[in-house]
Amino acid sequence: MTFIDRARAFIGLADPVPKWPPDRLSLALQGGGSFGAFTWGVLDRLLEEPAIGFDAISGASAGAVNAVVMAAGMVDGGPDEARARLTQFWRRMSRSAALLPKPAESPFGAGLELVIRSLSPYQFNPFNLNPLREALVASIDFERLRARSPIKLLLAATRVSDGRLRILTTPELTVEAVLASACLPLVHHTIEIDGEAYWDGGYAANPPLIPLIRASECDHALVVQVTPIKSARLPKTARDIAKRIEQIQFNATLNNELETLKFGKMIGATEKLRRLRIGRISVDEEFEGLADESAGNLDWDFLERLHASGRIAADLWLRQDMPQAPSVRRADNAAW
Numbered sequence: 433m434t435f436i437d438r439a440r441a442f443i444g445l446a447d448p449v450p451k452w453p454p455d456r457l458s459l460a461l462q463g464g465g466s467f468g469a470f471t472w473g474v475l476d477r478l479l480e481e482p483a484i485g486f487d488a489i490s491g492a493s494a495g496a497v498n499a500v501v502m503a504a505g506m507v508d509g510g511p512d513e514a515r516a517r518l519t520q521f522w523r524r525m526s527r528s529a530a531l532l533p534k535p536a537e538s539p540f541g542a543g544l545e546l547v548i549r550s551l552s553p554y555q556f557n558p559f560n561l562n563p564l565r566e567a568l569v570a571s572i573d574f575e576r577l578r579a580r581s582p583i584k585l586l587l588a589a590t591r592v593s594d595g596r597l598r599i600l601t602t603p604e605l606t607v608e609a610v611l612a613s614a615c616l617p618l619v620h621h622t623i624e625i626d627g628e629a630y631w632d633g634g635y636a637a638n639p640p641l642i643p644l645i646r647a648s649e650c651d652h653a654l655v656v657q658v659t660p661i662k663s664a665r666l667p668k669t670a671r672d673i674a675k676r677i678e679q680i681q682f683n684a685t686l687n688n689e690l691e692t693l694k695f696g697k698m699i700g701a702t703e704k705l706r707r708l709r710i711g712r713i714s715v716d717e718e719f720e721g722l723a724d725e726s727a728g729n730l731d732w733d734f735l736e737r738l739h740a741s742g743r744i745a746a747d748l749w750l751r752q753d754m755p756q757a758p759s760v761r762r763a764d765n766a767a768w
Contacts (some may be wrong), residue, residue, distance in 0.1 A: 453750055454652035456485045460641050462660035462686065463614070463634040466678035469735040470715040471498045472518050473742020479511040488584035490599075490644035492633035494658070496587040496613035497521075497568070504572040507580045521571045528563035529730035541599055562620060568607050578605055583657030584647050587613045587710065588633025588640045589712025592622060597636035599643050600625075609620045614672070634659075638682045642691040650709045655690075656742075657714040659683050663712065679723065711749055718745045 450462055457478070461471050462553035475498060478484060486506075501521045505514030587600040589612040600609040612630035622629045628647040633640070638659070645653060659682040669675045693710065718741040725734070 440489065441640060449695045451651070452467045453481075453483070454650070456487050456650040456652070458488040458644055458648040458650055459490070459499070460639040460644050460653060460655045461491040461495030461498055462639050462655070463491070463495045463632065463680075464682070464715075465494055466730050466735065467658040467715060467722065467727050467738065468494025468662075468693065469522055469738035470493065470499055470532070470658050470742040470745075471495060472522055472735075473744075474656050474713055474746040475502055475518060475742075476515050476739065477743040477746035477750075479515050482511075484582045486584065486651045486706035487725060488644055488648045490586040490588070490647075491613070492588040493614045493616075495639050495656070496610055496633060499570055499583075499587065500568075500577065500610055501587055503583045504577050504584055505580045506582055506585055507577055508573075510683045517571060521567055522739070523732070524654065525563065526730045526732045526735055528567065529685055531730075562611070563608060565611060565612060568610055570735070572607075574606050588637045588648060588730055589613045589615075589623075589625070589630040590633055592617075592629040592631055595636065597633070597640065598628075598630065599640060601663055608654075620718045634682050636687075637685050637689070639686070642688065642693065643694065643702075645708065651709060653708065653710045654722045655710060655712045657686065657712060657716075661716045662720070665724075666679040672729040674725070702758070712765055713742075713745045713749050715741065715745075718742070 459475075461468075471494070479502075487502065489499040493499070498518065500762060501517050502514045505511075505517035510518075529631065581602050583602075585602045587605070587609060589598045589600060589609070590596075591598055600613070608623055608625055611620070612625055613618075613633040615623045615631050617631045622631065624630070637643075639655070641653075641655065660679050661683060663676055663679070668675045690710070690712075694707075715738070719738060
């Protein structure tokens with residue numbers, strides 16, 4: 433920023449304009465099951481930029497998983513190791529899923545899905561088998577991550593007793609913390625932390641954006657949104673209706689937080705908000721027909737397509753002109 437820009441900002445004639453491309457960035461990573469492979473692609477591209485450092489990352493569900501895997505890689509070897517660790521994690525999840533029957537491929541698979549949907553996870557999975565737990569344990573040294581993470585981490589979990597958001601920060605991170613953030617109650621056993629029961633963080637904040645802004649010390653934040661925003665057709669089957677309701681619910685908290693921050697910026701609530709620029713990368717704008725796909729699809733071909741789309745989207749975001757004011761949109765994937 434030039435001296436004139438600073439002077440104009442000081443007397444209220446213009447918002448301060450932070451450096452672009454950013455040399456430091458905070459990330460808000462949305463949850464969405466296997467759609468989180470799109471976020472993997474975004475992170476993969478951002479980690480290639482040697483000039484960009486990462487201040488804080490918030491996440492819910494798959495976003496929380498991507499955040500801790502990336503941070504663990506940064507601890508153990510920097511950006512290159514973070515990229516490798518993310519690839520290894522998603523490959524491991526895909527291999528685990530390949531052992532399960534697919535409803536579209538056999539009558540047995542379709543029957544299994546019907547049974548699972550009619551039972552609780554305590555009935556169809558009494559031994560609490562969870563491939564995610566195994567993948568996290570194999571990918572992350574949580575003690576080392578708590579002690580050495582160069583990135584502030586904020587994971588969302590939803591307290592079952594009252595529906596309130598709990599933010600689990602770096603010193604609190606364990607495999608249980610990540611599993612709590614990714615605990616879909618119709619699929620997984622409830623996760624207990626400190627005697628409290630928790631479900632997927634996406635129910636309370638998907639991802640937690642305002643807590644991220646409070647924790648962040650840089651001028652740029654990027655939201656990676658993987659839950660489909662739009663649906664091209666009217667859902668009519670019970671399954672499609674339920675899927676669309678979940679998509680709407682999982683985007684509602686993010687939309688509310690974006691509007692709150694936008695209002696705070698417009699009224700000049702704090703100097704920090706006046707400087708802040710929030711970018712948004714949405715999978716909807718890069719991956720056609722995602723609303724009709726299953727967030728439980730871990731086929732490697734599907735994950736690779738999402739990953740490639742995420743890389744392209746991140747590259748476009750890095751090359752765009754920075755928005756100059758909250759009301760100006762310089763690209764479809766810019767928030768404000």
